[in-house]
Amino acid sequence: MNLQTLLAPLRSCPCGRPHFLPPMAVEIGPGLLARTADILSSHGFPRALLAVADKNTLRASEGILEILAAGGFACTLQLYDDLRVADMRDVKALLPMCEGVGGVLSIGSGSLNDICRLAAFRAGKPFAIFATAPSMDGFASDTAPITQRNFKTSVPCRAPSVIIGDTEVLAAAPAVLKSAGFGDMLAKYVALVDWRVAQLTVGEYLCPQIVSLVEDALRRVTSMAHRVTANDPETAGAIMEALVMTGLAMTLAGCTRPASGCEHMISHFWEIKKLERGELSDFHGRKVAVATLLAAELYHALASVEAMGFHADATDWDAVYAAYGPNFARDVRACNTPTVTDETTPALLRERWPEIRKIVREGLPSSAELLALLRAAGAPTAPAEIGVAPELAAAGLAFHPYLRHRMTLSRLRGMMREATFFAAGNVYSPPPCANYP
Numbered sequence: 001m002n003l004q005t006l007l008a009p010l011r012s013c014p015c016g017r018p019h020f021l022p023p024m025a026v027e028i029g030p031g032l033l034a035r036t037a038d039i040l041s042s043h044g045f046p047r048a049l050l051a052v053a054d055k056n057t058l059r060a061s062e063g064i065l066e067i068l069a070a071g072g073f074a075c076t077l078q079l080y081d082d083l084r085v086a087d088m089r090d091v092k093a094l095l096p097m098c099e100g101v102g103g104v105l106s107i108g109s110g111s112l113n114d115i116c117r118l119a120a121f122r123a124g125k126p127f128a129i130f131a132t133a134p135s136m137d138g139f140a141s142d143t144a145p146i147t148q149r150n151f152k153t154s155v156p157c158r159a160p161s162v163i164i165g166d167t168e169v170l171a172a173a174p175a176v177l178k179s180a181g182f183g184d185m186l187a188k189y190v191a192l193v194d195w196r197v198a199q200l201t202v203g204e205y206l207c208p209q210i211v212s213l214v215e216d217a218l219r220r221v222t223s224m225a226h227r228v229t230a231n232d233p234e235t236a237g238a239i240m241e242a243l244v245m246t247g248l249a250m251t252l253a254g255c256t257r258p259a260s261g262c263e264h265m266i267s268h269f270w271e272i273k274k275l276e277r278g279e280l281s282d283f284h285g286r287k288v289a290v291a292t293l294l295a296a297e298l299y300h301a302l303a304s305v306e307a308m309g310f311h312a313d314a315t316d317w318d319a320v321y322a323a324y325g326p327n328f329a330r331d332v333r334a335c336n337t338p339t340v341t342d343e344t345t346p347a348l349l350r351e352r353w354p355e356i357r358k359i360v361r362e363g364l365p366s367s368a369e370l371l372a373l374l375r376a377a378g379a380p381t382a383p384a385e386i387g388v389a390p391e392l393a394a395a396g397l398a399f400h401p402y403l404r405h406r407m408t409l410s411r412l413r414g415m416m417r418e419a420t421f422f423a424a425g426n427v428y429s430p431p432p433c434a435n436y437p
Contacts, residue, residue, distance in 0.1 A: 001026040001241060003248070006213070010252065015207035019252045024140065025162045026244055028237050032166035036064055036130060037071020043162050045128055046102025047073050052094065052116050054080040057108030060132040060169060064107060076101060084280050086114035088148040091122070098123035106160075109135045109177075110284060113160075114144040121157035128162035133173035134181040134240040136285055137259050139163050140247030145268075150275040151331045152268045159251050165240045167233035175229035176283065179379040181239055182228045183289025185221045186373060187263045188214050188246060189364050190295045194261030196359045198407040200352045202343040206257070210249050214258045217242035225376040262408040265400040266291035270388050273395070276327055282386040289379045290386055294397055297367040299409055302416075303360035308353050309417030310346035313339065315402075323399040335405045341415055343407070349415060356409065 003021055010019040025043045032039065041047075051065065058064070058079065068075050078097060083090070098104060098119055103126040106116035113129055120127035129139055138145070142159040145152055170178075192211055198204035221242045227235040249258035267287040274281050281287060302308070317336075321329040349356075365373075374381050383393035401411035 010209050013209050022159050028165040028240050030167050030233055032164050037068050039164055048102045049073050049075045049105050050097050050101045051075040051105045052078045053107035054083045057132045061107050083111050086111040086146050088146050090115045091118045094119035095123055098125050109133045118144040118157045127160045129160050131165045133177035134170050134236055135177040137184045137243045137246040140244045142251045150272050151328050167237035170236035170240055171231050171233040175378055178228050179377050180283040180285030182377040183379045184285035187288045187292045188218050190263045190292055191259055191261035193359055193363050194408040195257040197409045202407045210253050210258055213249050214246055217245040225373045228377040262410040263288055263291040263295045265403045266396045269396040269400045286380050286386050289374050293367055293370055296364055296370050299360050303357040310349040310415050313341040313414045315414040320402050323395055332402050336402055340405050340407045
């Protein structure tokens, strides 16, 4: 990927903010596994490495350690059985290992990247990725979603200096991981709606050029929905480029807005409540795919109300804290003190409601259209398919807005006259029992 070409439209950007990318090389193409040592060397990556993988990703990149050794790299290997959660305990465990090396190489995707990204940042070491599946959009991001005490937060850190994606390795990844990457991309429809709503309602910064970058990536990926699960290097490479693009968009914007909206918060709610019970969740992109469908249905239902009534935020905080439970209530209280709706008014929302409706109708495909895309890509489309029970699905839909200090269209429900909404024939409401077990 030519990052300078990517940056060209952002020079003298109309948004008024300068856009910079840290020094970064992104190489995506066939046969790159055999050239891993040469690629790292050509970009000046340190030769004493902490290589972090799990058994699945090391198998997918078979021979990479020998290739690195033959190229003059000395690797200390940290090997996990199957790392599915990026937890702060793993970040802390990696920190002492970083002391005797010059850089950190993550061999894999997702959670492996996240713990390496944060550990390398805190240790002051450069960080590189050899991707083994096009399964999520965080490759080029400068934040890491990390779980601590089972509560997930996005921690600022540093983007990688080198990203390597061998399209033959990526194409051979399990279909479930490739469809997860597609689901994570489809979430951008909701994320961009929420970003635009935040700009209208609380004056949040938004860059139209960055929005266009993400929309271009979305168009490219959705056009290949029916080819996602095939063992096709060209398709895998195109999806990998789109996923990297959205990570770059987050770095350029200085926030996660270009890639993450209420659908990610719904997914995170499901994840932390399952972790609390000692249960692992499905892959991130698969959860986000289902959450995107739920969010789209909700948002189109809201947008169908022509004259929405608004009042001061009437959130039932006792119900919110009960839904999160004693393990998370303190974190949720911190995220909502003050709460984001303090930054807007009912009068402003009434004024902007026609524009909000237009954003939803023009920027968000219908749930039927999204359903067809996800099915074509072999992605899940219902909570049951990702191990989320109906009660947990409903709780996530009702209580996710309080997981972050972040304006989303769903967060405005606390200021909507729900009688108006239900009079329009809609069915969304909090679950009967706020105390989700």
